Amino acid sequence: MGGTYNKLLVQVIWVGVIFSGMATAALAEAANGSALLNCPNWCGDVEIPYPFGIGEGCYLNKNFSVNCTKSWDGRLRPQVGDVIIQQISIQGQIDMFMNTVEVCNNGSGLSKNFQSTRLRVSSNAFTISNTQNLFIAVGCDTYAFLYGNQNNEDFSMGCMSICQNQSIVLNGSCSGMGCCWLEIPERLSNVRLEIYTNSYRNHTKVLNFNPCGYAFVVKKQLFMFSPIYLSSLQLNRTIPMVLDWTIGTERCKYAQLKTDYICGGNSTCDDPENGYGYRCQCKKGYEGNPYLPLGCKDVNECLNENLNNCTSPKRCINTEGNYTCSCPKWHSGDGRKDGESCTLNLGLVKKTAIASGVGFIVLLVSSSTWMYLIIKQRKLIKLRERFFRQNGGVILSQQLSRQENSVQIAKIFSTEELKKATNNYHENSIIGDGGFGTVYKGVLSDKRDVAIKKSKLVDKSQIEQFINEVLALSQINHINVVKLLGCCLETEVPLLVYEFISNGTLFEHMHHKNGPSPVSWETRLKIAAETAEALSCLHSAASPPIVHRDVKSSNILLDGNYTAKVSDFGVSRLIPLYQIEVATLVQGTLGYLDPEYLQTSQLTVKSDVYSFGVILIELLTGEKPLSFDRPEEEGSLAMYFLSAIKEDRLSEILEQNLGPERNKMQLKEVANLARRCIELKGEDRPTMKEVTAELEGLRKIDNRSWVNVGSNSEEREYLLGKTSDSYKFDVAIKSSVVYDSMKDHTMVTFDGGR
Template sequence: MASWPAHSFLLLLCLVLLAGTATPQTAPPLSVDAADRWARPGCQPKCGNVSIPYPFGIYSDSDCFRPGFEINCTSDGTPYLGLDCNIEVMDIQLLKGTLVVNHYIAKDCNYQNGSHPHTDSWINITGLPNYKFSHERNSFVAIGCDALGYISSDRESTFWTGCLSYCTDASSVPNDTCSGIGCCTAPIPMDLSDFSLLVTSFYNHSDSSFAPCSYAFLADESKFNFNLSSFTEYQNKEKAPVTLDWTIADQTCEEANGTDDFACVSPNSRCLNSNNGPGYLCNCSEGFQGNPYLNDSNGCLDINECSADPSPCVKRCHNTEGRYSCSCPWYMYGDGQRDGSGCTSILRILYLSLGVGLSLFFLIAIGSWLYWIYKKRKLGELKQHFFEKNGGSLRPDIRLFSSEELEAASDNYNQSRILGEGGFGTVYRGVLPDRNVIAIKKAKISNDEAEVQQFINEVEVLSRINHRNVVKLLGCCLESQVPMLVYEFVPNGTLAHHVHGEGHRGSLSLEARLRIASEVAGSLSYLHSAASTPVIHRDVKTTNILLDHDLTAKVSDFGASRLVPLDQNGLVSLVRGTFGYLDPEYFQTGEFTDKSDVYSFGVVLVELLTGKKPVAKTQAVKNLATLFIDCVNSGRLVEILEERVVDEGAPELLEAVTELAMRCLSLKSNDRPSMREVAMELEALIRWRIHPWGNVNVEEGDSLLAKVGSSSPSVLRDYVNSSVEPMVPFEIVR
């Protein structure tokens, strides 16, 4: 057998594929006589010039119509509804659910010969329950220059309405308007199946040549047009067209669907409830056309929209069952719809897009460059503004960090880097590129100039101080919206954390407490008397005392501190400080001195001895300083001291430290020792603890006692004779 050529095989394959592809059965194009094909097969499709689509049918064959839709076709080709009805059918509109019929006109005429014909009309279609007069398309009409027309119905509920038309002469009658001058109208109700007509006149119009009669009838508004000739036009007419609504049965779609008598039998058909009384109609679904009451080739078939002229698509049309789609060739774009964007050549738009794109590119590039220059300039101006606002004019002799450096060091101020938060700012842990760890204090964003002044003041104070027990200021950033300070990183938290923190109570030995107190006192003594310009801290408290890895104290937070000129003993300002640490005299007078720091230090010392917070939560006394003084004066010191302090401290040592604390807490500032005296006494007590009386010579002991203030075990004896109120002697009981 000879082998087939390759192209012949491909051609055969295409033919097989095409033969096996099912295409939807489409309806032929809808024409004027399309309804002629909608009668049942083998049934008479017309009566005279009127098409008879199913469910209507000629009465002679019972299989050609649905019961209730019989058409009586007379020998002269005139169709009538039913057998005994004299209603002539003019047109059947299947898909609209309407049909046009002729019905009688009521007349009242006055002729010059003296005759006065008067006709009342009555029409009844109650024998055909599927039909109602359309209240949407019909209106009651009365015509005449003195016409009073009535329409009424007595079935079920009484209906009666009418209208009056009037005119004086032909010149007063407007054309194309039925508004009461020569012609009037009235609406009719829904569900109207029979009615009576009556028209009458008040005057004799026999001398009127243009309007001798008055008329009343029901008219289809789309087929009725009133003008001057209407007065004589209806003299020789007995009937006028009116539109009926028809429905299937008296059920709704929901009630009829699924029953054996359901009329919507064609696939792709849908059911619609009537809007004029009970009943339903059938229609084809969108994209289909035909007779929805037939289940054959004349039923609802797919509309081939692509065969329409013109086609709905400008290039390619693809018909599918119930719908269609448009597409463009590969070298074009768009939706392909004739009434949409159509199809546009890609090459045309390509050239246009290229030109527009290049223009936009250059505009964007130039605009971006100019915007970058503008933003850089504005950023520089903003940084300079912040620099001057945040105290840049002071030119402190410390390193100035950029805002970008600190953002990178703190991982953009990540929440996980927060070391602590206060009323004026947040402290973050930062790591510089050289791996050095720093602490960054960032002010809270605020428009309060006082808060900014706190930071400026801290820079000014710390830039003048260099002491091992004062936290070291490494630099600052003044070019951001809020100023930022950079400190050495103190890794062991605050003294308050070690004294009061959960799980840390009692963790510090008495030796460590005395050493920390001595270091704090030494730093405050340096600030008060050894610095180039004396500094009053004004906020001494355990949360402002940091501890490094060796528990070495570092005094911090100098935002409220003030530089004191050498020729001034005290300054007056608004009261600043923390409740529980605040000097009572400063609180009352508003004048702060170095003795204000002494009082606050006394509270810190009491915290170290008792382990209690500065605000004690007891019913009797809430202030720790007051509670401590009360316990000392009443001989109950041991009750308030922390257990470890009592266990590790000799009675003489505890009495001496207690006496020192009491002196610091004196209500009068003049009765308080200076911080230099406090530092010296604490240093002496530490040395005494290391070298007790039994282990040192008399000379050394005498020198120590001179510093402590007594050579007897009771170091409070001198305090009894001091200016403060006398204290009740006490005894440390183990």
């Protein structure tokens, strides 16, 4: 049993040594430590940087001479004196192994009543690290001493560990019961460990659980005492510890005046607390081996974003030992995150306007009309500048400057560009007017047709959220999502610019009597599948996920091929990656609004799933989601649909003339899917990814396969992607869940289903 725990201790210590070695190796690599020219740089897997060296002429002096010899396992191991080296750090540390001492009672008396070990590195260039080591004694009848030299005088200290039985020994505690420890003082060299037991009872009273006493110096983060160690440390002959090293025996003030001072170019001298001599280190902005004449090399901070504070990595300029930052065109500042950053320079425009005004005053000094126009222009420029900053223009400009090479980068339009595109927002350009704002059709200077959304209000406390959403939405490039091209921030309420879709909305095609021709069932199923795919992209592919929050048929645009395009992200929200829901002010359109979201204000992607379920019902029935023209019990389409399913009256509420008899099974499957989407609890609803898979599966099934459902059940399950396996129930099942609670919901924005 003791052997098992002994192996465990060895494994724990070795793991610590490995991780410590990896960390130190990373630092050594960063410092680019190296040997003198034509001298070996490695002994096995240990780097040997100057002032250490292997062989005559490769080290500073005999104190730093390294012997590279083969160990018992055939591996090359470096040694300084009799110390086996694990790692040498340019920062002034050596990781090594030191022998432990032990005194044991073998049952017939002590094998020895005293034992000692010595660290045979006699030079004051090496001291025991007082910050990384502890002096430890383990045992229940033990006292141990540590001897050495401090400031060229003899030094000693000791601790004792006493306990009567193992039950009083605490795990992790070295307070004197089973284990004691002492901090290592500064400048301690020429160490010797001794352990005695003859002043106590020779372990006779504790022989059954602690036959030995132990003492050692250990790297503090690699040792945690356990009562098991009272009987399991016998095979641990060596323990990891850390030496500090310095150059010579004089401090920087005097060493720098000597001819043997060795700190190289672009380095500084440092006086460490634990040591008698000095150390060298590269100046800030340089890295390498400071003990070599030209060992410290310039660090190119511009190659690593973590090493510079430039607002844009592409505008970092490396200099010798430092770097500078610049700003893009039309911006001013120092370009630093910790400085003035970069701000859009509207001063140039302002100066131009002022100069023009002065010119007009000189030429037409008698004309009060011209004076009025100049003052008005100046006020307009200031107002636009204020709106630009108020609407987050500076933040957005900085964000866009970091993405200036991105294909999907959004554009910041000027007020003049959009005025020209819409003929100064002429009423003939209006193509939509809803609860959240007005939509204009415009033509840009490059002849592109665009839709320009002018909101009626904006929450000034959410400007940063608005900027993040503009950036996220502009980078979504999906065939079924209306592309956000950019925005204008020079007006009181920001304007959003989208691609223009020519064939109207799904709502118009479904409900306007004088609108386009009736939509066939095949086209409706196609529109549903494409809309689901777009929402799935927003939920799953976007980072962070985007919740639309106002999914409805009037926000689904159709092009000439009846391809669905999800639009109007005016109330959408980003969900942080580490959250599954976010608390918001309830927004949306009554009839499509998720009851769970309405009650809790907790927005999730499942809120969009509910709204999409209402659209599926709309496609099945041809009815508006909310109508006061229907009887009161049929006012809410979702509640009416669930009631019809509960009473096995699905066929009565489906729109007539939805196609031939073979479409009935498709209608039934879509009704099943719609029912699951409008489950009261969001957790019971499918994801949009699952909804997309089911709808695409239905589209792929040949119409003839619905004639004989039983003979094609396997094909049907395959094409549906087996996504509905966990929902195998018939539409006619008697559900006890009907949204009676919807009658008590608080009224929110209502626009007649648009």
